[in-house]
Amino acid sequence: MRSVGIVAEYNPFHNGHLYHLKQSKEISGSDVAIVAMSGNFLQRGEPAIVPKWTRTKMALLSGADLVVEIPYAFAVQKAEIFALGSVYLLDALKCSSICFGSELGNIHPFLHTVDLLKDQEETYNSRIRFYIKQGVSYPKALALAYSDLEKNKDTVDLSRPNNILGYHYIAAAKKLKSNVEFFTVKRNTAEHDDQTIHDDKIASATSIRKLIKQEGNLHRIRPYIPEATYNEMEAYYRTYKHFHDWEDYWPYLQYRLLTMNNDELNQMYDIEEGLPYRLQRAAESSGSFQSFMENVKTKRYTWTRLQRICVHALTNTTRTDMNSAGETPGYIRLLGMSAKGREYLNKVKKDLPLPLVSTVSAFPEALFTLDRRAALVYSQVMKEPARSDLFSMEYAQPPIMAD
Amino acid sequence: MRSVGIVAEYNPFHNGHLYHLKQSKEISGSDVAIVAMSGNFLQRGEPAIVPKWTRTKMALLSGADLVVEIPYAFAVQKAEIFALGSVYLLDALKCSSICFGSELGNIHPFLHTVDLLKDQEETYNSRIRFYIKQGVSYPKALALAYSDLEKNKDTVDLSRPNNILGYHYIAAAKKLKSNVEFFTVKRNTAEHDDQTIHDDKIASATSIRKLIKQEGNLHRIRPYIPEATYNEMEAYYRTYKHFHDWEDYWPYLQYRLLTMNNDELNQMYDIEEGLPYRLQRAAESSGSFQSFMENVKTKRYTWTRLQRICVHALTNTTRTDMNSAGETPGYIRLLGMSAKGREYLNKVKKDLPLPLVSTVSAFPEALFTLDRRAALVYSQVMKEPARSDLFSMEYAQPPIMAD
Known part of the structure; x- marks a missing residue:
C-alpha cells in the first residue's frame, strides 16, 4: 500500500483542501492519505474555529484515511519546527511520499533551493545575522538573506507562505535523513491568507472564517466547503453554540x-527581554x-x-516545558481513521518507532501535559x-472511525 | 480630638454597622471614627459584593470619618494576621480606642482571656498541636485547646466568630505594645454568618447578599440598610450591571x-502538601x-x-509575595474621609510612622503589587x-471626600 502524507490545519476543511487531498493521492499514486494535523491551537498562534475532533471528521469524510495530531509542542511553532514535527510523524508512519500545496506547484525548484541553502549555509546565516542586527523581523531577514545568495538554477520564491512551508518540509526530511518523496500541488486561486473570494468554489480558510464571523451563520460559506464540512460545522454549532475565536x-x-510576575513572564516560551513589560502595559x-x-x-x-x-x-507553556518535549515528537496521537486507514495502520503498526496513542488514559499523564493544557484552555470559553x-473528550474520545 | 478605630468589611454596610458605628463613638467618647476596611477581597476569601470605593462611600455617608484600606497581604488572612494588620493601622493613625462588635458585649472577659492565654501559652500551644495531630481543623483545635485550660475568671466563648476577632484585636494590641483602649458593642439580633432574617431592621451582611442574589434586585433589602447604602448600591448596579460573587x-x-504546574501550585501562599492535586482534580x-x-x-x-x-x-499570591509584604503593613492607604476626618488627619499627619498614600501613582509600584493584582482580578469579570x-480607579481615584 502506497501512502501519501499531508500536513494540514483544516481550519475549516474547504474545497481547496479537497482538491489538494485528491490530487495528492493521484499524483503520488497512493492508496491512502495520512494527515498530520495541528490540534486545538494552530501554527499561527490561533485557536482553531472548531476542535480537532470536528476537523478530523471533516477530513475523514472528504478522503483522508488517517489523521494524527501534531503535538502542541510542534504545532504552535515557527515554520521550521512545525515542519520538522510534522514530517517526523509522517515519516514515522511510513509515508511513501509527502505532498504539499504551494504557490509554485513544481517540486524541482524546492529541491534546488534546499540544496542551495545547504551549500551556502555560512553565507546565508551571516546575511541573516546582518539583517537581524538592522532590526528587521526574522522572516524578513530570511527573505533578504536568501535574495542575496547566488542562484544558478531555478529556485523558489520564499516570500510566499506556502512555498516557505514546502521548503521547510523538504529541509526537515533532509535533516531527519528520511527517504520520503516529495510532490507539490499548485494552490488554486485563493492565496493562503487571502481575505477576499475570487472563485465561485474556492476560498481561503481565512476568508471563510471571516464570512462566518460577519454573517453569524454558515449560509454564505456553503459554496466553498464540502457538504461534510458544512454538516459537521452546523452540528458543532447546534451543540456548542460556539465557533472559537481569539476574542x-x-x-x-x-x-x-x-x-x-516578571519572572513568570520571562519563563514563557519564545519570550524575549523587554517584551514582558510591553505585553503587560498593552x-x-x-x-x-x-x-x-x-x-x-x-x-x-x-x-x-x-x-x-x-x-x-x-x-502556561514555559521554555522548560518546550525543552522537555524533545526535538521530535515522542508519540503518535491517533485522532481518526477510515477503514482503509485502519488496514494500513495494521500493516505498519509493528514497525512504528514511536508509541501509538489511541487512548490517552493508557499513557503517563506527563507525556500529554501540553496537549492537555491546550485542550483545557480551548474548552474554557464555553459554558457548562x-x-x-x-474537555473530557481529551481523555475519553477514542479515535474517530469513518465508514 | 478623641478617635475610635473600627475594623470592618461593610459587605455591604447595613443597619447593624450603623448601630455599631454610632455606639462606638458614643461609648468611647470620640469625635471621629476611623475605619480600617478590607479592599476588594475579604477576610473570608471572598470578593466583596461592590468595590472598596463604593463601600467607602457608604461608610462615610453613615458616619465614618476616615476609611483606610487593610492591604491584601493582611486582609485575606486568618483572624490573627487580619487583626494584627488592622490594629497596627488604627494604632498608627493614633486611635485613642478601638471598638468591636461581639456576641458577648462586655470587654472584661476579653481582656481576661488574652491574659489567660498569655499566662498558659505553653499548655495552650501543646494542646493545639495535640488536636491538630488528631486531624481536626486549626480553628477547631484552638477551640478545643482553649476549653482544656483552667479558668478562674470570666472568659469569652471563643467558638463565636466575632468574639474570636475581638480576642485577636486585643492580643494584637498587646503584641504591638499599643496602649489603645478597647470597647465592645453587643451585636444585635443577627448572627455574623446568619442567612435568615430575625428583626425588621437588622439583618446580617450574609443574609442581605443572599437576598440580593435571590431577588436579582435591591428591593427586599431596603429595610435593612441605610438610605445611603441603598443609593450607592443602586448607582453601582446601574453603572456596572454587576454585583460581585465568587461564581x-x-x-x-x-x-x-x-x-x-505542580511547582507553581506549591508556591501559592498557605497551600499544603497534597492540596494541589486535590484542587486540580476538583x-x-x-x-x-x-x-x-x-x-x-x-x-x-x-x-x-x-x-x-x-x-x-x-x-497569583505566592509565599514569597506574602513574605515580602512584611509582618505589619508598610503604608496607610487612604480610601476616603469626611471634613472632620481630614481635620483629624491634618493633626496627626506629621507623626505618622508609615507613609500615607492618597495617590498610588506617587509611590513605587512594587509596594502595591498585591493590591494592584487584587484590583485587576476583581474587575476582570466585568465587560468593557x-x-x-x-481598574483604572486603582491608580487614578483620589480619596473619596464626604462632607
Missing part, C-alpha cells in the same frame, strides 16, 4: 498577563485582542510570532456543560 | 488551577464554584481557609468599558 480567549489572556489598556495586538506589535516581532507567544502565555463535555 | 470568578479560578470535574468547594472540602481545611487559598491562586473604568 473569546482575550479575557483569559488579559487576566493571565496581568497576574503573572494588556492593561486594551479592551480586545485585536487592539491588544495592535498595541503590542513592533517591527521586530511578526504578528504570528506574537500570537504564538500569547497562546503560550495562555497555556459544554466545557466539561469538550 | 463570577469561577471560570478564572478554574482556568488558573488547571494551567498551573477543578477539572466541577461546573461551579459551589460544587468545586464541596468537592475539595475536607475536615482538615475550613471552608474560609480554602476560599482564601482560592483567592491567592486567583491573584466597565473593566477598564474600575
Whole structure:
C-alpha cells in the first residue's frame, strides 16, 4: 500500500483542501492519505474555529484515511519546527511520499533551493545575522538573506507562505535523513491568507472564517466547503453554540498577563527581554485582542510570532516545558481513521518507532501535559456543560472511525 | 480630638454597622471614627459584593470619618494576621480606642482571656498541636485547646466568630505594645454568618447578599440598610450591571488551577502538601464554584481557609509575595474621609510612622503589587468599558471626600 502524507490545519476543511487531498493521492499514486494535523491551537498562534475532533471528521469524510495530531509542542511553532514535527510523524508512519500545496506547484525548484541553502549555509546565516542586527523581523531577514545568495538554477520564491512551508518540509526530511518523496500541488486561486473570494468554489480558510464571523451563520460559506464540512460545522454549532475565536480567549489572556510576575513572564516560551513589560502595559489598556495586538506589535516581532507567544502565555507553556518535549515528537496521537486507514495502520503498526496513542488514559499523564493544557484552555470559553463535555473528550474520545 | 478605630468589611454596610458605628463613638467618647476596611477581597476569601470605593462611600455617608484600606497581604488572612494588620493601622493613625462588635458585649472577659492565654501559652500551644495531630481543623483545635485550660475568671466563648476577632484585636494590641483602649458593642439580633432574617431592621451582611442574589434586585433589602447604602448600591448596579460573587470568578479560578504546574501550585501562599492535586482534580470535574468547594472540602481545611487559598491562586499570591509584604503593613492607604476626618488627619499627619498614600501613582509600584493584582482580578469579570473604568480607579481615584 502506497501512502501519501499531508500536513494540514483544516481550519475549516474547504474545497481547496479537497482538491489538494485528491490530487495528492493521484499524483503520488497512493492508496491512502495520512494527515498530520495541528490540534486545538494552530501554527499561527490561533485557536482553531472548531476542535480537532470536528476537523478530523471533516477530513475523514472528504478522503483522508488517517489523521494524527501534531503535538502542541510542534504545532504552535515557527515554520521550521512545525515542519520538522510534522514530517517526523509522517515519516514515522511510513509515508511513501509527502505532498504539499504551494504557490509554485513544481517540486524541482524546492529541491534546488534546499540544496542551495545547504551549500551556502555560512553565507546565508551571516546575511541573516546582518539583517537581524538592522532590526528587521526574522522572516524578513530570511527573505533578504536568501535574495542575496547566488542562484544558478531555478529556485523558489520564499516570500510566499506556502512555498516557505514546502521548503521547510523538504529541509526537515533532509535533516531527519528520511527517504520520503516529495510532490507539490499548485494552490488554486485563493492565496493562503487571502481575505477576499475570487472563485465561485474556492476560498481561503481565512476568508471563510471571516464570512462566518460577519454573517453569524454558515449560509454564505456553503459554496466553498464540502457538504461534510458544512454538516459537521452546523452540528458543532447546534451543540456548542460556539465557533472559537481569539476574542473569546482575550479575557483569559488579559487576566493571565496581568497576574503573572516578571519572572513568570520571562519563563514563557519564545519570550524575549523587554517584551514582558510591553505585553503587560498593552494588556492593561486594551479592551480586545485585536487592539491588544495592535498595541503590542513592533517591527521586530511578526504578528504570528506574537500570537504564538500569547497562546503560550495562555497555556502556561514555559521554555522548560518546550525543552522537555524533545526535538521530535515522542508519540503518535491517533485522532481518526477510515477503514482503509485502519488496514494500513495494521500493516505498519509493528514497525512504528514511536508509541501509538489511541487512548490517552493508557499513557503517563506527563507525556500529554501540553496537549492537555491546550485542550483545557480551548474548552474554557464555553459554558457548562459544554466545557466539561469538550474537555473530557481529551481523555475519553477514542479515535474517530469513518465508514 | 478623641478617635475610635473600627475594623470592618461593610459587605455591604447595613443597619447593624450603623448601630455599631454610632455606639462606638458614643461609648468611647470620640469625635471621629476611623475605619480600617478590607479592599476588594475579604477576610473570608471572598470578593466583596461592590468595590472598596463604593463601600467607602457608604461608610462615610453613615458616619465614618476616615476609611483606610487593610492591604491584601493582611486582609485575606486568618483572624490573627487580619487583626494584627488592622490594629497596627488604627494604632498608627493614633486611635485613642478601638471598638468591636461581639456576641458577648462586655470587654472584661476579653481582656481576661488574652491574659489567660498569655499566662498558659505553653499548655495552650501543646494542646493545639495535640488536636491538630488528631486531624481536626486549626480553628477547631484552638477551640478545643482553649476549653482544656483552667479558668478562674470570666472568659469569652471563643467558638463565636466575632468574639474570636475581638480576642485577636486585643492580643494584637498587646503584641504591638499599643496602649489603645478597647470597647465592645453587643451585636444585635443577627448572627455574623446568619442567612435568615430575625428583626425588621437588622439583618446580617450574609443574609442581605443572599437576598440580593435571590431577588436579582435591591428591593427586599431596603429595610435593612441605610438610605445611603441603598443609593450607592443602586448607582453601582446601574453603572456596572454587576454585583460581585465568587461564581463570577469561577471560570478564572478554574482556568488558573488547571494551567498551573505542580511547582507553581506549591508556591501559592498557605497551600499544603497534597492540596494541589486535590484542587486540580476538583477543578477539572466541577461546573461551579459551589460544587468545586464541596468537592475539595475536607475536615482538615475550613471552608474560609480554602476560599482564601482560592483567592491567592486567583491573584497569583505566592509565599514569597506574602513574605515580602512584611509582618505589619508598610503604608496607610487612604480610601476616603469626611471634613472632620481630614481635620483629624491634618493633626496627626506629621507623626505618622508609615507613609500615607492618597495617590498610588506617587509611590513605587512594587509596594502595591498585591493590591494592584487584587484590583485587576476583581474587575476582570466585568465587560468593557466597565473593566477598564474600575481598574483604572486603582491608580487614578483620589480619596473619596464626604462632607
